[in-house]
Amino acid sequence: MKKNILHLDLDTFFVSCERLIDSRLQKRPLLVGGTGDRGVVAACSYETRAFGVHSGMSMKVAKRLCPEAIVIRGNTSIYSKYSHIVTEIVKEKVPLFEKASIDEFYADLTGMDTFFGSYKYASELRQRIIKESGLPISFGMSCNKIVSKVATGEAKPNNQLLINEGFEKEFMAPLSIRKIPSVGEKTYQILRNLGVEKVKVIQEMPVEMLMSVLGVNGRTIWKRANGIDNPPLIPFHERKSISTERTFNKDTIDVRKLTETIFAMAENLAYQLRKGNKIASVIAVKIRYSDFNTYSKQVKIPYTSADHIIIPTVLELFKKLYQRRLLIRLVGVKITDIVSGNYQINLFDDSEQMLNLYTAMDTIRNKYGESSITRAASMGAKTIGRFDNPFNGEPPALLAHRKQ
Numbered sequence: 001m002k003k004n005i006l007h008l009d010l011d012t013f014f015v016s017c018e019r020l021i022d023s024r025l026q027k028r029p030l031l032v033g034g035t036g037d038r039g040v041v042a043a044c045s046y047e048t049r050a051f052g053v054h055s056g057m058s059m060k061v062a063k064r065l066c067p068e069a070i071v072i073r074g075n076t077s078i079y080s081k082y083s084h085i086v087t088e089i090v091k092e093k094v095p096l097f098e099k100a101s102i103d104e105f106y107a108d109l110t111g112m113d114t115f116f117g118s119y120k121y122a123s124e125l126r127q128r129i130i131k132e133s134g135l136p137i138s139f140g141m142s143c144n145k146i147v148s149k150v151a152t153g154e155a156k157p158n159n160q161l162l163i164n165e166g167f168e169k170e171f172m173a174p175l176s177i178r179k180i181p182s183v184g185e186k187t188y189q190i191l192r193n194l195g196v197e198k199v200k201v202i203q204e205m206p207v208e209m210l211m212s213v214l215g216v217n218g219r220t221i222w223k224r225a226n227g228i229d230n231p232p233l234i235p236f237h238e239r240k241s242i243s244t245e246r247t248f249n250k251d252t253i254d255v256r257k258l259t260e261t262i263f264a265m266a267e268n269l270a271y272q273l274r275k276g277n278k279i280a281s282v283i284a285v286k287i288r289y290s291d292f293n294t295y296s297k298q299v300k301i302p303y304t305s306a307d308h309i310i311i312p313t314v315l316e317l318f319k320k321l322y323q324r325r326l327l328i329r330l331v332g333v334k335i336t337d338i339v340s341g342n343y344q345i346n347l348f349d350d351s352e353q354m355l356n357l358y359t360a361m362d363t364i365r366n367k368y369g370e371s372s373i374t375r376a377a378s379m380g381a382k383t384i385g386r387f388d389n390p391f392n393g394e395p396p397a398l399l400a401h402r403k404q
Contacts, residue, residue, distance in 0.1 A: 168227025245332035
C-alpha cells in the first residue's frame with residue numbers, strides 16, 4: 001500500500017502567537033526572546049530574515065542587523081496553550097501521529113486514499129487548524145517523513161506541497177544540501193570543501209564514498225538525499241508527570257545531606273525535561289518521616305525546563321515543608337503539567353551565556369553519559385549513593401565538575 005506521510009509545521013510559531021494576541025504586530029519585523037543584549041533570539045518573523053536574522057542568534061547581533069525590529073520577551077504559557085489547541089485537532093482527526101515539537105507534527109494518512117483522498121484530507125485538516133487556532137500552518141506530504149519535512153520547508157509560508165510517489169529524488173535534486181535534515185554546519189562545511197553544494201551531487205555519489213568522509217552518518221545523508229530514508233513515526237502519548245524518590249538506608253536529620261539529595265533530584269528532572277523536549281509548570285516536593293507520616297507541597301511556576309528556575313523552587317519548597325525536624329525516611333521531587341516544547345523557548349532570561357552553557361553541559365552528557373558532568377552542589381548526594389531514579393540520569397550544571 002502506498003504510504004502517505006504528512007508533516008505539519010506552524011509557521012514562525014512564537015511570532016504568529018504574538019501577532020494573534022496583538023494585531024498591531026502584523027507585517028512588522030518581530031523578534032521573540034531575551035530582551036537584553038545578552039539574550040537569544042527564540043523566534044523571528046520573515047521580515048527580519050531578509051536582514052540575516054535567524055533563531056539562536058544573539059539578540060544584540062539581531063538588533064544590530066535589523067534595528068527596526070520589535071523585541072518581545074515571549075510567554076511560554078501562551079505558546080503551550082496554542083500548541084495544545086492544535087494538538088487536540090490533530091488528535092481528533094488523525095489515528096496515528098507524532099508530535100515532534102511544540103509546533104511540529106507528523107501524521108500517517110496511509111489508506112485514506114480509498115475513502116477520502118489523503119491530500120484532500122490533509123488540506124481540510126490544515127484549513128480547520130487555521131480556522132480554529134487562527135495560526136498559519138504549512139504542510140508537506142510524501143511517502144516518508146524526511147521528504148515530507150523538506151517539502152514543508154519549500155511550501156512555507158502558509159502553504160502546502162504534495163510530492164507524488166516516485167518523484168522524491170527528482171524533488172530533492174535541485175535543493176541545497178543544507179535542506180537535508182541532519183546536515184548541520186560542520187557536515188555542511190565538510191561537503192562544501194568537497195565541492196558538494198546541491199543534493200543532486202550526493203545522489204550521484206557512491207554511498208561508500210560518502211561514508212568514507214562522514215562515517216555511518218554518510219549512509220543516512222545519502223539515503224535522505226535520494227528520498228529513500230524512512231524512519232518510523234513515534235506515536236504520540238502525552239506524559240503528564242515525571243518524578244524521583246530516594247529512601248535512605250538509615251533515617252536522617254542531616255540537613256546538608258537532605259539538601260544535596262533534593263538538589264540532585266531537581267537537577268536530574270530538569271535535564272530529563274530538556275532531553276525529551278518538554279517543559280513543565282508544577283513542582284512538588286515530598287518527605288516521609290521515620291513515623292511514616294508523609295507530607296508534600298507544590299507550587300505552580302511559568303513553564304520551564306531550566307535548572308536555574310527549577311532547582312531554587314525545589315529547595316524553597318523543601319525549606320517550607322521540613323518543619324518538624326524529625327528523622328526523615330524518604331524524600332521525593334515530582335514535576336507535573338508537562339507539555340511539549342523545545343528547551344530554547346524557555347530562555348527569555350536575557351542570557352546567551354546561560355544558553356551556551358546548558359547546551360554544552362547537555363551535549364557532554366548525551367555523548368559521554370549522564371553522569372559525566374554534574375553540579376558541584378550535588379556532588380555530595382552522588383557520593384552518598386545513587387537515589388532511586390526512573391530515568392537513570394544525573395543532570396548538567398552551571399557550576400560543573402567533569403568526572404575523569
